[in-house]
Amino acid sequence: MNNSPSKWMIKNGIFAASHGGKSVLYGHMVIENDVITYLGEEEPADQEGMTIVDGRHQFFIPGLVNSHGHAAMSLLRGYGDDLALQVWLQEKMWPMEAKFTSDDVYTGTALSVLEMLKGGTTTFLDMYDRSERVAEVVEQSGMRAVLMRGVIGLCSEEEQNEKLNQAVQFVRDWHGKANGRITTMMSPHAPYTCPPAFIEKFVQAAHDLDVPLHTHMSETVAEVEQNVRDYGLRPVDHLEKLGVFTRPTLLAHAVHLTDEEIQKLAAHKATISHNPGSNLKLASGVARVPDLLRAGVVVSLGTDGPASNNNLDMFEEMRLAALIHKGVSGDPTAVPALEALRMGTEYGAKSVFLDNTGVFAVGMKADITSLNIDQPHFLPFTDFISHTVYSASAKDVLHVWVDGKQLIKDGVSLTLDEEKIRREAQLAFEGLLTR
Amino acid sequence: MNNSPSKWMIKNGIFAASHGGKSVLYGHMVIENDVITYLGEEEPADQEGMTIVDGRHQFFIPGLVNSHGHAAMSLLRGYGDDLALQVWLQEKMWPMEAKFTSDDVYTGTALSVLEMLKGGTTTFLDMYDRSERVAEVVEQSGMRAVLMRGVIGLCSEEEQNEKLNQAVQFVRDWHGKANGRITTMMSPHAPYTCPPAFIEKFVQAAHDLDVPLHTHMSETVAEVEQNVRDYGLRPVDHLEKLGVFTRPTLLAHAVHLTDEEIQKLAAHKATISHNPGSNLKLASGVARVPDLLRAGVVVSLGTDGPASNNNLDMFEEMRLAALIHKGVSGDPTAVPALEALRMGTEYGAKSVFLDNTGVFAVGMKADITSLNIDQPHFLPFTDFISHTVYSASAKDVLHVWVDGKQLIKDGVSLTLDEEKIRREAQLAFEGLLTR
Incomplete structure (x- = not known):
């Protein structure tokens, strides 16, 4: 740069x-x-x-502000579509992601950053592993980004602590870097992938580091039911009990919410990244966006990862937000055009706690x-x-x-070598297939 | 050409x-x-x-085959959005359309044909007035089209007959013209805008001329209820009774259908133009596309008019078809990618009764x-x-x-003057505002 x-x-x-x-x-x-x-x-x-x-x-x-995604997953675009969620995850995504090298993360992120910039997105949030490689792309490209090492805690306590330390170290190394274009968050992946005590450690770390929290929440009916089964609480009460809302918090998806949960999220000033394309494609359902906006919740838009969308076109997410809530609610005045544009811009920045864009x-x-x-x-x-x-x-x-x-x-x-990025993305995918 | x-x-x-x-x-x-x-x-x-x-x-x-639309309405793109259906129609669309001249129809159609061709659509169906001006654009542009003079019958019998004659004359003048690129249909606008006896005249004319029929059907809950109130039948039984299905028939929308109606449409080999973007934007609802496809009904895709979409991007309609039926049904395997592509191409041609594209x-x-x-x-x-x-x-x-x-x-x-078309479309809109 x-x-x-x-x-x-x-x-x-x-x-x-x-x-x-x-x-x-x-x-x-x-x-x-x-x-x-x-x-x-x-x-x-x-x-x-x-x-x-x-x-x-x-x-x-x-x-435009893309408030939730996993950029490196562009390497798996089109590798598995039209499948049941568990088949998609267990037979397609996870086995391939397990093979991702640090260079794959760099290459996949570069492909996504190139697509996002060419498509008018100037800020993106990224929850992934090897986030220092994501930061490297951000630094080179000139883009603005909110980055974090997303952590799944279904592992030994030793491994949990190692991942937590990586997430903390990433915040220490990168918060405010690249001329201030990079900010960071602490990110336990989801209530169903992180035990309660582990989430509490993230809350404490977020306090110590003075950064917000980001997590997936209530994307599917099944995970809400599991939360009730495992912890006797729906996800919002569960996260509240763990102290999550004592920090500025961005929740991805939040598709399945009760009236009470919506009121509670508004009271806590939690923000939401609505991912209409991904929620439809994975058949997760349709979030209660008109109700959330009415309750005063800041709702922004995210593409989610390119393997579940499958592009990173924020105009499409704005249009989906403006269209589906009309069609599903039966109210043609729901989410008017200006509100959809704000979700993609102004609310996007607010939802990732940036007050300067x-x-x-x-x-x-x-x-x-x-x-x-x-x-x-x-x-x-x-x-x-x-x-x-x-x-x-x-x-x-x-x-x-x-x-x-x-x-x-x-x-x-002007900052990225487009042809090189496309070529390397193809080679990286071919490498994943043969490894 | x-x-x-x-x-x-x-x-x-x-x-x-x-x-x-x-x-x-x-x-x-x-x-x-x-x-x-x-x-x-x-x-x-x-x-x-x-x-x-x-x-x-x-x-x-x-x-791509765009199987339902009103191309000239491009002149009203963005003129009224996010409004209740009746407000949109009565306060925005109809007063402006009443002012449309024959030249406005030509200019608006040219703008739409240009957008469709640049977007990979090679065949479009158009239901509108002054269809000879639509045909003129088709002839000049080189595009393939299925054209008809759509008729609203809420008027005197004298006026009804005049419109019917125009529709018949259009078929006689244009069917098979432009090197065979133009075919035609007979098109009563909808069961709620055409009295039963008037629809029967269209059926007879379609037999005499040996062309298919096209009509809007069951786009909204309100019109289905009105049909039951006025005629004691839901729209499918009503149209069946009027002899519509004795002809090859393409139905636009068909959002609100019972299981029995779906079976009946399949038995009659009626085809459907699914318009997901328009149905969502006007809050009409979500058609039962997976059920229709399972029943063996040919379901294609249409943009509807550019004032209720608001673009003519058939890739977007394919994507919407693939996405919304997953999200709404909860089944991530509904309408897989290949089926959506077929809806936009193969089924599109079948639905407008073309066997050569x-x-x-x-x-x-x-x-x-x-x-x-x-x-x-x-x-x-x-x-x-x-x-x-x-x-x-x-x-x-x-x-x-x-x-x-x-x-x-x-x-x-290569066939249309892009700059001239854009300039004339802007002037035509400004003319409508001041007339």
């Missing part, structure tokens, strides 16, 4: 920004170094050393995605928020900036 | 074609004039005057869509059918042939 200071002006663009009661602003944006220093209708004077971007024919949205405003980090609107599916120019949610896809992305640096220009990565 | 004879060979491609128990074939395809004359692993000799296409790095699928085989029309697989979301090369359904989008389309003519090359239209 070239970290030299920079000044940009985007002239005559259309921006997704709250502005005098409207959600779209026609105007100009100035970026100095890593932050937005101006956004308004009046055109500022050019300054020396400023790079001018002709913003016409583009719609600018805050960079996700909206366009002076002082915020310059994480910016532009869409090419000179295409039939963006016509007529009725409502760019609607077009972004209901019509656009990752492939409409033209330029992307993260932290004030341009990472994608005319759809092409 | 240049109608000069042509010969093509696609060398070293990967084709979605049944072949020795597999669903993908690595090989070569020869096209002569409008049909496929060879598809196999062995490379045929080059012939004089043959245009060679380097098929490497591409996945070739039969051109929708699959790759010698003697079939050369309607071909190629996807650029040198992109991160197509890696690794595990399963191209899965990637097409779960990962691809309209924007991945590289080349398109219809009837043996190349219409899209490197993503760009």
Whole structure:
């Protein structure tokens, strides 16, 4: 990454920004170094050393935030589909993941980061193993990320402690690194894969390190039933009892919730990463998103891993969020377009506890995605928020900036070697098949 | 359209074609004039005057079939979203559609045809008014289409007869035209918008003209209840009583069906255009697609009009079909990827009663869509059918042939003036706003 200071002006663009009661602003944006220093209708004077971007024919949205995933699993995209969950996990995913080397994690993550950046995602959360290799890709690519060593605790206490120490060490090594683009969390994988005492150790470590917690919760009916069977409590009460909600906590999935659980999550200010594509594909069900939003819970969007989605297109997740909750609830006003866009941007940042990205405003980090609107599916120019949610896809992305640096220009990565990444991903997969 | 004879060979491609128990074939395809004359692993000799296409790095699928829509409504894309159905229709769509001129129909259809062709759709069904203007676009663009003058019968008998005559005249004028690329149907709009006696006239006309019937049916719970209230029958029995199923019949939506209705539709060999995006967006519900497929009903995919979708991306409809029926039924094996691809291609052609497109085989029309697989979301090369359904989008389309003519090359239209169409669509919308 070239970290030299920079000044940009985007002239005559259309921006997704709250502005005098409207959600779209026609105007100009100035970026100095890593932050937005101006956004308004009046055109500022050019300054020396400023790079001018002709913003016409583009719609600018805050960079998308993918709030839950396992990037390295891109190496298993298409390796197992349309299977029962346990068959998929036990016969397809786990045996292959067990063979993943540290280099596989690097290669798979690079493939995912490339896809996400080209698709307008500027921040992603990643829960995986060998997270230092994930961090390496983030550092090189220029992307923003919330990283953690996700831990499954179904093992000996000795092994548990070793994994916990890795997770703690990762936070110590990487929190705030890459010019502040990397933050970290502590992440016990799920209540059904981590014994209660082990989860309590994560809570304590999160307190000691002053970082949030992230865990899978209530993705399937079966795991909720198991939780009740094993611990006499549904997952929310169980996690509450273990002290999880004494920390800022992001929960992935949260598909199966009672009214009481929703109220409790709202009271604890827990945030949720809704993964509609993955929940549908794995037949987990449809989360109660309209109820969660009504209760004031911050709900963001995640793709989950690329083996259960199977792409990392956040436009698709926004569209799914806007569509399925209408269709399933019978209310065509549920999750309107602007709310879906916020879930993919503003709520995304809030849900991963970042207060410096996700909206366009002076002082915020310059994480910016532009869409090419000179295409039939963006016509007529009725409502760019609607077009972004209901019509656009990752492939409409033209330029992307993260932290004030341009990472994608005319759809092409400026920081990653695209051909090399694709070639290595294919070789890595072939290697996994033969090992 | 240049109608000069042509010969093509696609060398070293990967084709979605049944072949020795597999669903993908690595090989070569020869096209002569409008049909496929060879598809196999062995490379045929080059012939004089043959245009060679380097098929490497591409996945070739039969051109997609969009089996239900109202193309001209692209002019209202994004004009009304997230509204209750009656508000959307009565306050947004109908007042604007009432102002549509014949030129608006042409302009809106051209915008949709451009979007569909660029997105790999080679055949579309269109139910609208002033269908001769739709046919004009089809003729110019080179696309394949099934066209009809859709008729709402909530008017005087005199007006009803006038509309019926227009529908009949359209069939007489256009059936088999544009080098056979245009076929036609007779189309009463819906049981709730056409009195029984009027529907019977359509049945008679369809017999006389020897064309199929197409109508909306059971899209919402409310219209099914109204049918029972008004006629004492659910829609399937009602249409059966009116003789509809004595003709080949394509039904759009069919969301709300009983077991008995499903059996009856299967027995009558009625076909269904499933419109998952539109059904979700308008909160109509989720059709019983796995049950319909199990009963042997031919179920294809449609986008519906661009004002209720809001794009014409058939990859998205295939993905939605593969995803939502898993999520809603709880069965992760429901509508597997290959079945979703067939719904978008083979079943699409069958559902609109075309036996010459929708699959790759010698003697079939050369309607071909190629996807650029040198992109991160197509890696690794595990399963191209899965990637097409779960990962691809309209924007991945590289080349398109219809009837043996190349219409899209490197993503760009060879027959339509893209910039002019976009400009005119914007002007047409602005005209509608001010009239």
